[in-house]
Amino acid sequence: MDWLVRMRRLPADRMLDHLLRSGTVTQPEITRLARRLVRFYATATVESITPEAYRQSLAAWLGDNLRELASPEFGLDPHVGEALAHSQLGFLQDHADLFDARVRQGRIVEGHGDLRPEHVCLPARTSCYRLPGVQPRVPYPLRPTNWAIWRSNAPRRRRGQARHRRSGPG
Known part of the structure; x- marks a missing residue:
């Protein structure tokens, strides 16, 4: 069976890479994105x-x-x-x-280690998207150069706790 997926185009002018280049991203948008990522990583599956x-x-x-x-x-x-x-x-x-x-x-989770600005859309409701064919190479919270998030002390779910699998940030 073949599947048909209807997709809608994301607004190019609201993608984070565009907003950063144009200097139009706002602090509340970044705060909203950070909170969304914290929620996702706090519930992500712990890597073995x-x-x-x-x-x-x-x-x-x-x-x-x-x-x-x-x-x-x-x-x-x-x-x-x-x-x-x-x-x-x-x-x-x-x-x-x-x-x-x-x-x-x-604290090491499968969290799509190469989330980049071009994967993030900041419309009224923040969304992060995994692009087709983009797969994580190693399990870690975010790129290690992002020390603030990487070294955060956000609580992590331990092995044996209930799992809630997600395909991307939440």
């Missing part, structure tokens, strides 16, 4: 991953970011990306205990 595997996946992800930042299309000084990656990898190595504790505390 070892501390070592988690740190290895983050290190690989940082390498991917460095390669992406080195792309000529961005016009960035390659030394800036290298310094950033070096700093992040150093933090990961020097503070492995912090990352390991997050795994042991059940």
